[in-house]
Amino acid sequence: AAGVIQSPRHLIKEKRETATLKCYPIPRHDTVYWYQQGPGQDPQFLISFYEKMQSDKGSIPDRFSAQQFSDYHSELNMSSLELGDSALYFCASSRLGMTRNYGYTFGSGTRLTVV
């Protein structure tokens, strides 16, 4: 079965640079979520989109922005990168209203290293 696809898998950037992470949800899923997970930490919710509209907002820094496109893929844009932004960034997707399973599926993540 198709899973959530994230690209790139690994990314190395210098401080103050910008980065764009991409997420392709499972087909027919209409909701995407972004999480940031630092080393040894729990995933922190950043932002979610439903039907291309921002749905919920978590601890996303002002330097970050995201959007969901007409084909439901999403991009997380990160500017003025800081060393503390180094983390695993997970995207997850779900289809609202599915009664069988309200759990959502995470992608394999993008490991961002800021040097």
Added chain:
Amino acid sequence: GENVEQHPSTLSVQEGDSAVIKCTYSDSASNYFPWYKQELGKRPQLIIDIRSNVGEKKDQRIAVTLNKTAKHFSLHITETQPEDSAVYFCAASKSGGGADGLTFGKGTHLIIQP
């Protein structure tokens, strides 16, 4: 906002024994409680979830119980096996699995001793 506390942070059990991980949440409006298993460097994987209209749910060796009054929920793993070794996260959400984000606990590192 929601605050989820998880205990213990590390749990070591003998293979074949049971393991119990406990979580408490603060927001009484939360109504969806999933549990994730995460191996080092890999994605969190949903292992079981429970909604607030149910007190207990079981799937083979894994069970989850929910006490809405006390605002706590627990993961029970029976007949533990070496492949159960991983970090387990509990989480809570107010939207019953909708577009709201999950608030995670800090995780429990489960070690299965052979």
